Amino acid sequence: KxxxxxxxxxxxxxxxxxxxxxxLSYAERISKIEHFQSAQSTPDGSGVLAIxxxxxINNDIKIxxxxxxQDSRSCYxxxxxxxxxxxxxxxxxxxxxxxxxxxxxxxxxxxRSRHLRYExxxxxxxxxxxxxxxxxxxxxxxxxxxxxxxxxxxxxRVRHTREFIRIEESGYFKTGREDECLYVELKVKHPVHxxxxxxxxxxx
Numbered sequence: 001k002x003x004x005x006x007x008x009x010x011x012x013x014x015x016x017x018x019x020x021x022x023x024l025s026y027a028e029r030i031s032k033i034e035h036f037q038s039a040q041s042t043p044d045g046s047g048v049l050a051i052x053x054x055x056x057i058n059n060d061i062k063i064x065x066x067x068x069x070q071d072s073r074s075c076y077x078x079x080x081x082x083x084x085x086x087x088x089x090x091x092x093x094x095x096x097x098x099x100x101x102x103x104x105x106x107x108x109x110x111x112r113s114r115h116l117r118y119e120x121x122x123x124x125x126x127x128x129x130x131x132x133x134x135x136x137x138x139x140x141x142x143x144x145x146x147x148x149x150x151x152x153x154x155x156x157r158v159r160h161t162r163e164f165i166r167i168e169e170s171g172y173f174k175t176g177r178e179d180e181c182l183y184v185e186l187k188v189k190h191p192v193h194x195x196x197x198x199x200x201x202x203x204x
Contacts, residue, residue, distance in 0.1 A: 001090070004133040007121060011139045012101035015121075020094040025085035032081060035095075036126070038074040039103050051075050053095035061085070063093050106142070107203050118146070122198035125191045132191040136199050138182045144201035147184050149173045152196040160195055 001024050007017040023033070039049050053065035062082040069076040079093060105111035105119050121136055138144060151163040167173055172188045184199045191197060 001129075002131045002133070003125075003129050005123060006135045006137070008137045009104055009106075009139055009142070010101070011106065011142065013104045013106045014101045015097075015099040015103050017097040017099075018094065019097065020092070022090070022092050023085075024090045025087055028084075028087045030081065030085040032078045033127070034068070034076065034078045036074065036076050036124075037097050039099050049073060049075055050098045050100075051077060051095065052098065053077070053079070056093065058091045058093060059089070061089075061091055063091075065095070105203055111203055118148075118200045119144075119203055120150075120198050120200045122152070122196050124196045125193055128193050129191055130189070132186070132188045132197065134188075134197060134199060135183055135185040137178065138201075140180050142182070143204050144182070145204070146200070146202045147175050147182075148200045149184070149186055150198045150200055151192075152198060153194075154196075157196075160192070163192055163195060 002020075002022040004020045005017055007015050009015050037049065037051060049070070051065075051067070055062065055064050057063070064080045064082060065077060066080060067075060067077045085091070105114060105116065111119055121134075123132075123134055125132065149167065150157075151160045151167065152158060153160045167186070167188060170189070173184075173186055175182065175184050177183070184201065186197055186199060188197065
């Protein structure tokens with residue numbers, strides 16, 4: 001129903017992200033949901049990715065996290081539901097992702113040394129979603145330029161033009177300031193299943 005990610009960048013290129021989901025089961029016996037997280041622009045071998053997901057109980061359903069596969073830049077993991085969800089059952093869950101210093105390039109020269117044309121944070125819509133909210137908060141006194149968004153089809157970052165235009169015409173992308181910090185944000189109604197939604201910027 002709703003998938004929200006709020007990321008806060010540190011001055012050292014670290015990042016703390018809060019993920020919150022409101023989930024509705026459209027079928028019987030949904031026993032788990034899988035997630036994938038990666039640090040896209042980090043150099044190989046940096047070992048910067050950490051998932052924080054605690055076992056919890058929501059609406060009398062126990063939610064148990066389990067890591068399937070993890071390396072220095074990515075993590076496949078799942079949340080198991082005990083008992084399995086029934087059709088029409090709804091619950092909320094959240095978890096945190098921490099990226100250590102260096103995960104993001106905080107100056108232009110570092111970005112170029114990583115062979116990037118821009119710095120970015122992106123999310124693939126893995127499940128049918130009603131509302132997707134993605135926000136990136138920058139540190140105080142950090143002045144990125146060319147704040148923008150994109151929508152990609154596949155790993156080659158090929159722009160999905162129709163969805164890109166829909167976001168622009170609907171006003172789903174915005175920038176602003178909060179507590180003296182600059183931010184970029186996407187609020188997309190009915191994001192397209194399978195597409196990659198990105199927030200982009202150039203570090204100073």
